[in-house]
Amino acid sequence: MKSAIKIGTTGETTFFVEPTHCIEFATDGMPAVLSTPNLVGILERTARQAIAPFLAADERSVGVELDLRHLAPSPLGARVTATARVIGVTGRFVDFQIEARDEHELIVRGVHQRAVVNVAGFTKRVQRKAR
Numbered sequence: 174m175k176s177a178i179k180i181g182t183t184g185e186t187t188f189f190v191e192p193t194h195c196i197e198f199a200t201d202g203m204p205a206v207l208s209t210p211n212l213v214g215i216l217e218r219t220a221r222q223a224i225a226p227f228l229a230a231d232e233r234s235v236g237v238e239l240d241l242r243h244l245a246p247s248p249l250g251a252r253v254t255a256t257a258r259v260i261g262v263t264g265r266f267v268d269f270q271i272e273a274r275d276e277h278e279l280i281v282r283g284v285h286q287r288a289v290v291n292v293a294g295f296t297k298r299v300q301r302k303a304r
Contacts, residue, residue, distance in 0.1 A: 174289060175229045178267055182259040184223025186215055190251045206246040207253065212281055213239065216271045220257035220285055224267055234267065234287040235295070241283025247275040257285065265289040 188194075190207045199205035217236045224234055247253055253275050261268035269285045 174227055174232065176227050178224050178227045178259060178262050180259055180262065182223055182227075184219045184257045185254060186219040186222075187252065187254045188215065190247055190249050190253060192249065195249060204246070205249040207248075207251070207280070209243045212243065212253075212255075212273060213241070215253075215255050216241070216257060216273065216281070216283075216285065217287075219255045220267075220269045220271065220287055223257050223259065223269075224287070224289075228289060231292050232289055233292055233295070234289050236285065237266070237288045238286040239283065241271065241281055241285075243281050245275075245278050245280045247280050251275045253280065260284075 192205065194207050194211045195205040196203070196208045221234050228234065253273055255271070255273040257269045257271045259267060260270050265288050267287045267289065269287070271281070271283050271285045272279060273281045
């Protein structure tokens, strides 16, 4: 790491729920709503981008743990803001409090952990498995 990751560092992503973000089974009266897998991807990206400025050029962060509760639906067209805040750093592991809100309420809350990895070392590990 080029500098120590600071507790309290926060990332934020705001987006509008589009058809590509919605559940696949929005048929037969089931409304189109933001899917949990898409929301997870956005929360992880928000956390990754929050700590990117602290990493060296040859480092990235990868998700290693996620514990969340998807509390409420967000319909197609809703404006959603995802937030990831660093709550702990232990060696190469970074813990985040994550949440997302739409215009009406909190829709997801949880914790997420990322590990800082060296790209070359990570690539070698993946290549060994791919053989």
